Amino acid sequence: xxxxxxxxxxxxxxxxxxxxxxxxxxxxxxxxxxxxxxxxxxxxxxxxxxxxxxxxxxxxxxxxxxxxxxxxxxxx
Numbered sequence: 001x002x003x004x005x006x007x008x009x010x011x012x013x014x015x016x017x018x019x020x021x022x023x024x025x026x027x028x029x030x031x032x033x034x035x036x037x038x039x040x041x042x043x044x045x046x047x048x049x050x051x052x053x054x055x056x057x058x059x060x061x062x063x064x065x066x067x068x069x070x071x072x073x074x075x076x
Contacts, residue, residue, distance in 0.1 A: 007055050009069040010036060010043035017046045020067050027061060029054045040073050049075065 011017040017033070024031050032049045040047070050058050055072060062068065 005051050005053070006049050006075040007052050008034065008037065008040065008047040008049050008073045008075055009058070010040060010047045010071050010073060011067070012044065012070050014044045014046055016067055017044060017048065019065070020048055020062055023062060023065055023067065024048065024058065029058050031058075037075070042070055
């Protein structure tokens with residue numbers, strides 16, 4: 001994954017981020033658990049990095065389990 005193609009999904013808590021990680025481990029989307037970049041001043045300190053092309057599918061999948069990111073931030 002190159003950074004210009006990625007989005008960081010920021011969640012409200014570490015618990016929610018780890019729940020999302022567990023769900024995504026059973027899915028087919030590549031992702032990386034990352035520390036929230038300093039330019040993002042929201043969230044719990046962790047984020048899930050995915051490709052921009054996977055964002056819609058990942059968010060729809062997580063929504064089925066009532067796990068919604070606070071925001072999605074494009075990584076430049």
